[in-house]
Amino acid sequence: MLNITLTRKYMHLINSETSNYNFPKCGVYDDGCHLVEFIRNHYGQDLKRTSASTSLYETKFSVDRTHFKGHVGRWCRANMNPYKNEMLNGINTQAAEQLFSWVKNYANILSSLGWRRMPIYLLLLFHYKNLERMSIRPTHVFNIASSVPFTPTVSLAHAADTEQVSKYKEQQKQKKTFPLTTEETSCTKLETEIGVKQQVSKQKQSKKKTFKVADMNSIQNLVKKMEELVNKEEKKEIRQRNRKERKNQARINNQQQ
Known part of the structure; x- marks a missing residue:
């Protein structure tokens, strides 16, 4: 048996x-x-x-x-x-x-995620573990898109960008081939104005947010935004450290006097 x-x-x-x-x-x-x-x-x-x-x-x-x-x-x-x-x-x-x-340290978190979200969390967890082991910053960009062969059945980030560009060009061709009528143009303008107003209101509400939707459109924009945030944090830490040093120096001078 x-x-x-x-x-x-x-x-x-x-x-x-x-x-x-x-x-x-x-x-x-x-x-x-x-x-x-x-x-x-x-x-x-x-x-x-x-x-x-x-x-x-x-x-x-x-x-x-x-x-x-x-x-x-x-x-x-x-x-x-x-x-x-x-x-x-x-x-x-x-x-x-x-x-x-090492993974047992995250047992409580993993058990609360469920079978749908846990694999994604594990993937990110092991990825950051590998970056730490190889002393690579999390913001490092790996140029793997050019080395990945084109596979029609696989959806990759760069393949998705290419598809979006091709769809946009196709839409532009259709607009030139079939121009809009007067009624359609007025409706389009009205929808555009409403969309602009909604976008402005959303921007006012999300001024305090760190990331915008445009920053998430591509990996390059996301990495660029993360680098900007890192630089801001570093400058902020430098200013705080300099301010603290000046206060300490002033305190020492007062004590000496």
């Missing part, structure tokens, strides 16, 4: 093998001994012999160094020892446990 947990793990590895076509020669798993036993017992029987399953069958698995202390079985100690696996020399096999320990 197949073990459900090990079957799911096996299917996950098989899907990784068939999707990437570049499965590593070595793997680390906290319950690697049971996984290897499961593969060896069912390979060629319940598990069909394929290129993916054969590659997985030949993969060298070891238990990570954190959990290996608790594996006391004779076969496990002899065959799953990470310290005897030369392919793991210099490899941090505890990376997953260390990252999990």
Whole structure:
């Protein structure tokens, strides 16, 4: 009878093998001994012999160094020892446990987000973690748009900008080809005046807001706005520091007198 947990793990590895076509020669798993036993017992029987399953069958698995202390079985100690696996020399096999320990600090936040918002939060969380690890500022712009191949089924930011530009040009062509009548022109003017008034009122209400809608139209505008805000904050801190130094100097002068 197949073990459900090990079957799911096996299917996950098989899907990784068939999707990437570049499965590593070595793997680390906290319950690697049971996984290897499961593969060896069912390979060629319940598990069909394929290129993916054969590659997985030949993969060298070891238990990570954190959990290996608790594996006391004779076969496990002899065959799953990470310290005897030369392919793991210099490899941090505890990376997953260390990252999990760090993510646990955000457990309360993640549990309150729900399944829709949590993946987005995790994506941003790991992104900023990587930036911190590589000493890169959050406002840094990665020039990846030019290196991403055009894929019709994928919606990217630069692809969306290109589509908006093409739609705008198409609208301009249609306006020249089919000019508006007098009634349509008057209605358009009225709608424009109403829109301008509404926009002015919204601008008055949102003067205290840091970002405007125009700043969010493109990544370049957003980064430029964030840099301006950073420069303002830096200048503000410098002014406050200089003011504090002048006050301290004046206090020292008064005490000396």
